Amino acid sequence: MDTQAELQERDRPSAPDPGPGERSRSSRARNRIAALLSRRLSWRGTFALGAVCAVFVLLFSSFVVQPYLIPSASMEPTLRVGDRVLVNKLAYRFGDEPRRGDVIVFDGTDSFVHEGAAQNPVIALLHGAAASLGLARPAETDFVKRVVGVGGDRVVCCDARGRIEVNGRPVEEDYLFPGDAASKVPFDIVVADGALWVMGDHRSRSRDSRDHLGEPGGGVVPVDRVIGRVDWFGWPLGRIGSLPGTAAFDSVPAPGPGHG
Structure with a gap:
C-alpha cells in the first residue's frame, strides 16, 4: 500500500518552475506595487503635515x-x-x-x-x-x-x-x-x-x-x-x-x- 501511494504521488504533475523572465516580471510588479503604496503613504503624510502646519500658523496668527x-x-x-x-x-x-x-x-x-x-x-x-x-x-x-x-x-x-x-x-x-x-x-x-x-x-x-x-x-x-x-x-x-x-x-x- 505504501509503495502504491508513493508511486501515485510521484506520478502527479509538479508545478512548472518559473523561468528567469517570469521571475523578473513578478519582481517588477511587486516593486511597482510597493512604490505606489509608498508614494500614497508619502502623499498622505505630506498632506497631514501640511494641514498641521497650516492649523498651527493660523492659531499662532490668531492669538500671538x-x-x-x-x-x-x-x-x-x-x-x-x-x-x-x-x-x-x-x-x-x-x-x-x-x-x-x-x-x-x-x-x-x-x-x-x-x-x-x-x-x-x-x-x-x-x-x-x-x-x-x-x-x-x-x-x-x-x-x-x-x-x-x-x-x-x-x-x-x-x-x-x-x-x-x-x-x-x-x-x-x-x-x-x-x-x-x-x-x-x-x-x-x-x-x-x-x-x-x-x-x-x-x-x-x-x-x-x-x-x-x-x-x-x-x-x-x-x-x-x-x-x-x-x-x-x-x-x-x-x-x-x-x-x-x-x-x-x-x-x-x-x-x-x-x-x-
Missing part, C-alpha cells in the same frame, strides 16, 4: 503674532503701501494698555465704520485666512493708526506753531510725512476713559479720529477694539526688524483735573 498687509499711504513714511508688518497680539493681553506713540491695528466697527455689507461666508472665510497670513488686504473694518491720546487726555489742535498739544504740552511729531501739517482741521477733545484718539502719520492722506468727530463714537476708538501693536517689519527684506519708536510724547504729563 499676525502678519498685516499695509493697504494705504495713511501711515507714511513709517509704513508704506505693501509693507508686511507683524502685529503683536499679546502686547495688551496682560494688563498693559496702549500708550501714546504706539502704532496699533484695531477693529473700527462702530467707531470708524458701520457694519460692512454681507459677504458670501465661504469667500469671507478664505479672505480672512489669507488676510491673517498677510497675503491679502485686511478686512475693510481693520485700520492701522498711531495713538495720540489715551483716556483722560486733552488733545488740541493746534498751537501757534501748528503743533498738536496733549495735556497742554506741544508735541514734536518727528514721524510725520515731510511737508504735512499736524492737522488742517482744528479740534479740542477730551478722550473718554477706555478709549483712544488715533491719527495717521501722513495727515493729509489719513482718515482718522478727526474725520469722525461728529459721529456717535466721537472719533475715539474703544481700547477693547484694539487687535494688537505693530512691533516689527516682516517685509520687504531690506526693512526687516523692529518698528522705530518715538520719544515725541515723553514729556507729556498725565491728565489732570485741569485737562478735563
Whole structure:
C-alpha cells in the first residue's frame, strides 16, 4: 500500500518552475506595487503635515503674532503701501494698555465704520485666512493708526506753531510725512476713559479720529477694539526688524483735573 501511494504521488504533475523572465516580471510588479503604496503613504503624510502646519500658523496668527498687509499711504513714511508688518497680539493681553506713540491695528466697527455689507461666508472665510497670513488686504473694518491720546487726555489742535498739544504740552511729531501739517482741521477733545484718539502719520492722506468727530463714537476708538501693536517689519527684506519708536510724547504729563 505504501509503495502504491508513493508511486501515485510521484506520478502527479509538479508545478512548472518559473523561468528567469517570469521571475523578473513578478519582481517588477511587486516593486511597482510597493512604490505606489509608498508614494500614497508619502502623499498622505505630506498632506497631514501640511494641514498641521497650516492649523498651527493660523492659531499662532490668531492669538500671538499676525502678519498685516499695509493697504494705504495713511501711515507714511513709517509704513508704506505693501509693507508686511507683524502685529503683536499679546502686547495688551496682560494688563498693559496702549500708550501714546504706539502704532496699533484695531477693529473700527462702530467707531470708524458701520457694519460692512454681507459677504458670501465661504469667500469671507478664505479672505480672512489669507488676510491673517498677510497675503491679502485686511478686512475693510481693520485700520492701522498711531495713538495720540489715551483716556483722560486733552488733545488740541493746534498751537501757534501748528503743533498738536496733549495735556497742554506741544508735541514734536518727528514721524510725520515731510511737508504735512499736524492737522488742517482744528479740534479740542477730551478722550473718554477706555478709549483712544488715533491719527495717521501722513495727515493729509489719513482718515482718522478727526474725520469722525461728529459721529456717535466721537472719533475715539474703544481700547477693547484694539487687535494688537505693530512691533516689527516682516517685509520687504531690506526693512526687516523692529518698528522705530518715538520719544515725541515723553514729556507729556498725565491728565489732570485741569485737562478735563
